[in-house]
Amino acid sequence: MEKSVYRVQGFTCTNCAALFEQNVKALPGVKDAKVNFGAAKVSVEGEATLEELEKAGAFENLRLFPEKQRIVAKKESFWKNQTNVRAVISAVLLVVAWLISKQYGENHGLPVSLYAVSILIGGFSLFVKGFKNLVALRFDMNTLMTIAILGAAIIGQWEEGAMVVFLFAISEALERYSMEKARQSISSLMDIAPKEATVRRNGEEIQIPVDDIQIGDIMIVKPGQKLAMDGEVIKGTSSLNQAAITGESIPVTKSVGDEVFAGTLNEEGLLEVKVTKTVEDTTIAKIIHLVEEAQAERAPSQAFVERFAKYYTPAIMALALGVAVIPPLFFGGEWSKWIYEGLATLVVGCPCALVVSTPVAIVTAIGNAARNGVLIKGGIHLEEAGSLSVIAFDKTGTLTRGIPVVTDLIALQSQSPNEGLAIAASLEKGSQHPLASAIVRKAEEEKLSLHDVDGFSSITGKGVKATVIGNEYYIGSPRLFEELLSVDRMKDIQSQIERLQHEGKTVMVLGTNEQAMTLIAVADEVRESSKNAIQKLHSMGIKKTIMLTGDNKATAHAIGEKLGITDVKGELLPQEKLEAIKQLKSSNQHVGMVGDGVNDAPALATATVGIAMGGAGTDTALETADIALMGDDLGKLPFTIKLSRKTLQIIKQNITFSLAIKLVALLLVVPGWLTLWIAIFADMGATLIVTLNGLRLLRVRE
Structure with a gap:
């Protein structure tokens, strides 16, 4: 079944969106349709022409465009909008009629005629919708008002x-x-990346639209320009401002071999970038797509409100009918007075404020998060993030940078530490192991000359051996040297090894089969933002933070203690991480799992909320997690929870207020004090207040 997606211009309310969805579903060639009100989009399964779809939305003068077509939003003059013109004419006639009525009396034919014309002009589109709904026995806001x-x-x-x-x-x-x-927080993302780029083809630099750029093209990016496509730097070095993608406020230096993203700003040097993704697959395009999809996902509170409104509107109509007829029929009330009260009940009972209370908050919050480098993939995940009581963290690549560095060189014999480092690097230069890479990098930093090696062989799970400058050397874990050396010789260095391990470092020993010569300690650097983020989480009321890692327990506990994490579990396989999450959830706790989105995928999927680090660099993180922190910055996690809690708070405020103000207004019916003036002000005031309250989420910052 063919599926087409269109952008929609002209949506005014959720009821209109629901009616449009029904109309599209009723088209002959359409199998199914789904309207995303927050993103102003419609997905259509089946065959329907653009003309047919616009006809289905003619009641609201909706205009549709293919999803990928760029729409240039024209600022329409106030006086060119028919609705605005009609409202102004209606207001003028209303004022003139009121002034004349003061002169000739309210029942005089002239003011009554002017009031009637004011009603017809100002309420024209409302009556068209209202009468259509009445014929179809569809009772919504337009029907009630009509x-x-x-x-x-x-x-x-x-x-x-x-x-x-x-x-x-x-x-x-x-x-x-x-x-x-609220939608602008998303549409502003669409304008981040340029629509054209300078590309070198056949030795010439030409400017072409991004749709025509192909994978493998060389893009020329000058200082002060934004990147139009994702790619890899092949020439040049520069600082790039990645705030639009990752939320990082400090520019990041990029050089040959580094990945760069569309929408980032080149601040300094000239870069040549090899394009690696088409315009539909760039990171910013994925972010926009996922955010728009997230807005279509109904949050639990939104689903509740929509179910409630379904029964609420008929109940209000029944109540209004009762108010209009029961007092005159059974208690001798005056018909005109109680019909008037019934009409006022209809107006005050309009569910506008209630229906808009949740979506405006959800759309605003998800858009604000995206602009701050946090991708939330649905209203349900936004709400659940605020209820987390336990957060589990992977260690490598999450709490730490994931890149081991040499921290200590201890010479045990007469040679200098750098002599031992040169031999160790010579032994390790052919290995792909992360610890070996750390030793080689350290030797390069110290500008040491490496030696040729002979007879290289690997000792599975323990280390390597080879001949360097005529001597056979070993490098590996302390366990390897426990087998090579006597107990007495190992005792001499055991205390130093244990001290380094308790500091959270991995220790390697360089030596011969007769003596240990150098201790090399390697550690995975802790992120600067990790400790601050953990402290903030605890201060926000997160009861427990847990580190789940495959690293040895001594190293894990040392890092956990340094960061202030409440519980540490080391030497875990991916399956055991998954079991740990299940165990936490079994005790009715809302558990968040933060990982890099690759080897932590099962645990991320099982947690109440899966949160992936560095979503800008990995497709897996974007696909697996419920929330993706686009930069490698754990500091975005407290912001996400703060935003979630604020959203929940505002939704509850909106629902409570919109129902409370209507209840108070309805209670005025009992003594017969409810007027149409009070009713419309209660309805309009509630709608305005819940809307402005929802927009406050745009101001939530870290």
Whole structure:
């Protein structure tokens, strides 16, 4: 089944989006359709032309564009928007009618006529939708407002009917503005990467659209320019500002062989970059796609609100009918008074504020997170992050940099430490092991000359041996030398080995089959942000932080102690990490797992929330985790939890407020004090307040 995705312009409310989805599903060639209101997109399974889809959205004058087509947003003049013009004319007529009524009386034909024209002009689009809904027995906000306004006119409340039309127009304009403001946090991402780039082809430098750039093309990036595509630096060195992708505020130096991303800013030197991904597959394109998909995922609170609203609207209509007919029928009430009260009940019962309370907060929060280098893949994950009580961390590449460095060189015999380092590096230069690489790098830093080796052989799981300058040397773990040397000789160096291990370092020994000559300690450097992030998490009320690592227990405990982690589990296989997460979840705890997204995939998938580090560099992290920290910065984790908690808080505030203000207004029915003025102000005020409250999430920072 063919699936097409289109961007939609013109959505004003969630009800309109739901109606459009129903209309598209009803088209003859369409199998299924799904509207993403937050991202203003529709996915269509089946065959439908653009004209047919726009016809399905004609009730709202919706315009559709293929997903990949770049839409240049034109700033429309206020006076070119028919809705705005009608609202202004309606307001002018309302004011003129009110002034005339003060002169001739409210029931005079002239002000009544002006009120009627004001209602017809200002409420034209509302009535069109309302009558269509009535015919289809579909009861939504437009239906309720249409009944209320016409009812007000029938019982002679022309002035209040006209005022309701005008205030409702303002309310809808505010809702449109707020959703556009929330969506801007995503649309701004789309404008990060340039649409054209300078490429060298056949010895000439030409500027071409990114859609025409192919993998393998050489892109020329001058100082002050943004990169249009992902790629690998093949010439030049420069500082790149990667804030748009990873949220890092400090520019990162990039040189030959380094990976670079579209949307990053070249600050200094001239770079030549070999393109490695098409425009659809760049990191920024993936971020935008995943964020838009995340907005379509309904959060638990949003799903609750939508279920509630389904029963709430018919209940309000039944209540309004009861208010209108029960007092006159059974208690001798005046028909006109109680019909008026029933109409006011319809208006105040409009579910606008309730329906918009959750999506505006979710869309705003996910967009804010993306702009700060955190990719949250759905409203459900956003909500769950705020409820975490335990967070488990992988060590290598998460709490540490994942790149071991030589920290200590201890000469045990008469030769200098650098002599021992030169021999060790000569033995290790052919090995791909991370610890061997650390020794070779250290020798290069010290500018040491390496020796030729003969008779190289590996001793499985323990080390290597070879002949250097006529002598046979061994380098490997202390266990290797326990087998080579006598117990007494090992005793002499055991205390030094244990001291280094308790500092969280891995110790290697260089020597012969008769004596140990040099101790080389290697450690994986702890990230600068790790300790601060752990402290912040504890201060935010995270009860327990746990390190899950395959490293030896002594090293793991040393690093855990240094970082202030509450619990450390070392020497774990990936399967054992998974079991540890399951065990934590079994005690009804909400568990977060932070890892690099590769060997931690099972644990990430099992945790309540899986959080991957360095999503900008690994596709696995983007695919596996529920949340991806785009840069290698653990400091983004406290920000994510803070944002999640703030979002939950605002959603609860919005739902409580929107229901409470309606309840208070409805209680005014009992003494007969509820007026259409109070009703529309309660409805419009609630919508405005919950919307502005949701937009406060744009201001949440680290």
